[in-house]
Amino acid sequence: MRKDVHTDGTPRLCASCDARHKGICGALDQEQLIALAKTSHKQHAESGTELLGDAERIDTYAVVLSGVVKLAKTLSDGRQQIVSLQFAPDFLGRPFKSESELSAEAATDVSLCTFPKAALERLMQASPELERRLYRQALDELDQAREWIVTLGRKTAGEKIASFLLMIARNIDPSADPDRDSANFELPLTRADIADFLGLTIETVSRQLTRLRADKVISIENNRNVVVPSLARLEARAGN
Amino acid sequence: MRKDVHTDGTPRLCASCDARHKGICGALDQEQLIALAKTSHKQHAESGTELLGDAERIDTYAVVLSGVVKLAKTLSDGRQQIVSLQFAPDFLGRPFKSESELSAEAATDVSLCTFPKAALERLMQASPELERRLYRQALDELDQAREWIVTLGRKTAGEKIASFLLMIARNIDPSADPDRDSANFELPLTRADIADFLGLTIETVSRQLTRLRADKVISIENNRNVVVPSLARLEARAGN
């Protein structure tokens, strides 16, 4: 198998990934892709690995190829809040800033395709199309962040949990048939992570999940595998 | 006084504003500016006016010339959350989407410079520099939104109020000397708005303000004019 092109003949962004890189591959011509591929690098990280520390210099961007990355902020006394979850094939990085205010950690086992900041920024100059795609992703993330602000500011614990499960279902249910009303997925986060994402405590998360289970809105096996027989019924709990 | 140029000779974006339009004027050449100025339109709205309803079509963008605009979402049962405050000279609009998920309302008396969506999008195609500036603003807003997520998810009522006052001070204190440790500004929001911004109730907002006053961290005249003798002391209350 050739290393420099995908099976369909388009150039690979990094030698070892077959997945396309949203917002990047599609925006570049053959020559640009090959140049970027030379500097890119595939990386695996197991769950819990810190990918980028708070206040660390950013010299690398990445695309999430599989798994879930959590972006978090920690207050000086240790309180933590997850501000975003990045799913494949999200772009990971903060253009126009060299220092991160966020820490990034692998929530599950993760594979990434990384490339140096400078290489991508050079390409952004050259390709307005690339910049436009990244701009769109930033706007999407802004929409999501605002959606989450409403959840954090005005929803009850039960509504937060329901909203969270819906969000996960939409992002990682493998059987992504939009018509189907049921869903079935593996939770990418521990109870502690869910709590940090929703501004709750582990105990409250656990109790609310128990309640949803008691009300037959979901069922959970092995603490991780969630089955939602009716997304509509779950949505009714999300309080929108 | 000529209507087509600023006092320094650069073209006006709209005939009646002398203020520059962040992210727009600077990115365009003379010819583009003149073209845009033809379609632009200055608009005043008094406090409380709804500028854009939830789920309304967006066919106009705007730049905030003065005053404060609040962007909010409302849940079906009436709970409301303000997701962002836009200060002059922020850009107001959501590129690449024709429908708003947010409502925009004038929090204070506001003046705007509006222009048709199509005109700006044409310019964005023509000027990568313009697009880049808007991209930067979107990234800045994303950073702010994430900052706010931490505030909403993990801070106490007292910390939320202190964070809010600091944010306002940074955005609208007219005597914006970064070295000075004191500040002095007029609150652009009612107690009800502050509550909707911080995910609290009016009563809690009022009590926390009273407490800050009792502790001599701030003083308030006429319910609106805030004096902060020491921003450092206020910052110590913000819990970062």
Place this chain on the structure above:
DNA sequence: CCTCCGCGTTGACCCAGATCAAAGTTCAGG
């Protein structure tokens, strides 16, 4: 096989902030 350890659940109790109720303030309009 057992034991340990990291997760998750459950129960009892508490408190920050919500809710309910009632006064004060401020200010536009008459």
Place this chain on the structure above:
DNA sequence: CCTGAACTTTGATCTGGGTCAACGCGGAGG
């Protein structure tokens, strides 16, 4: 100057979710 309406403050009480504590469970390592 007076009046009313909108906004703000303050007090009393309640409650959702936090805190503290105990226990359950499953998988890795001996």
